[in-house]
Amino acid sequence: EDSHLLVINKPVGLVVHPATSNHDGTLVNALLAHCRDLSGIRGVEKPGIVHRLDKDTSGVLIVAKHDQAHLGLTHQFQERSVQKFYQAIVHGHPLPPKGRIDRPLARHPVDRKRMAVNPRGKTAITDYEVSQLFERDKGYARVDLQIHTGRTHQIRVHMAWLGFPIVGDPIYGRRENPFGYS
Numbered sequence: 001e002d003s004h005l006l007v008i009n010k011p012v013g014l015v016v017h018p019a020t021s022n023h024d025g026t027l028v029n030a031l032l033a034h035c036r037d038l039s040g041i042r043g044v045e046k047p048g049i050v051h052r053l054d055k056d057t058s059g060v061l062i063v064a065k066h067d068q069a070h071l072g073l074t075h076q077f078q079e080r081s082v083q084k085f086y087q088a089i090v091h092g093h094p095l096p097p098k099g100r101i102d103r104p105l106a107r108h109p110v111d112r113k114r115m116a117v118n119p120r121g122k123t124a125i126t127d128y129e130v131s132q133l134f135e136r137d138k139g140y141a142r143v144d145l146q147i148h149t150g151r152t153h154q155i156r157v158h159m160a161w162l163g164f165p166i167v168g169d170p171i172y173g174r175r176e177n178p179f180g181y182s
Contacts, residue, residue: 009061016049093139093164126147157172
């Protein structure tokens, strides 16, 4: 934390900002208790929020403390100068072991809570590389990922589309979870 921003290690299960189903217990609620002066660009529901992570995703989140910082960070995300790296455990052994998934994403045509690869969707680009193979049962792999865009559920949808869904993903993956965590 400094006078311009906060960098937070968001845990799995924490909702970033209040919504219809989650008014309390969000990251924004905690931020407001910690720091009253946050950027107002996104209004009272999302003060300081420049980007977000899914509830079931852990990772680094950057929060702007004032409007100038917010505008600068937003510009960096829009210009794609912010690099975003992730790791995931997936079902199977992706082949090829390194590649790029360049498939547009949009809301699923039937289930509006899901996303899907759709030629009329927004550009979504994910690079992946297998970093470790696990031989148990059908096989699993740890995959290093870099996203060049930031679409809702991007990694989850892209890996499932490729045929290697993320272990423990209740929406796009298989229900079995051999490692015992989500």
